[in-house]
Amino acid sequence: MLWRYGPLIATTLTSGCLTETQFIDRYTDEVCTLLEECRGLTAHGYTTSRQCRDSPISLASPCDGFTPAAARACLDDLEARSCEAALESVIPKSC
Numbered sequence: 001m002l003w004r005y006g007p008l009i010a011t012t013l014t015s016g017c018l019t020e021t022q023f024i025d026r027y028t029d030e031v032c033t034l035l036e037e038c039r040g041l042t043a044h045g046y047t048t049s050r051q052c053r054d055s056p057i058s059l060a061s062p063c064d065g066f067t068p069a070a071a072r073a074c075l076d077d078l079e080a081r082s083c084e085a086a087l088e089s090v091i092p093k094s095c
Contacts, residue, residue: 023071028057030078031090038083040090070094 018026032052035041046052077092085092 018068018071020066020071023066023068023075024056026075027071027078027095028053030075031057034078034081034083034086034090038086040086044090 032041032046032049035044035046035052036049041047041049041052044052046055074092074095077094081090081092
């Protein structure tokens with residue numbers, strides 16, 4: 001019976017852990033979504049949202065000591081970011 005539910009259990013146990021690669025993908029997606037919603041793609045050198053998503057966005061500083069908790073905080077702050085705040089700085093301080 002374990003063989004039947006093994007993949008589901010494994011997915012459930014590992015889905016809470018955000019890897020650095022997953023973070024970079026989600027970070028790029030969140031930044032591009034924010035730029036698209038705030039009409040800031042062209043100001044950052046992109047003509048389309050697809051072009052933005054196809055070129056991974058680098059972080060201002062390298063991820064020394066990457067932690068899933070800090071990555072989640074960054075993504076949550078990006079998701080909640082307003083266009084007014086993004087005009088000052090697209091990337092929140094938590095990132």
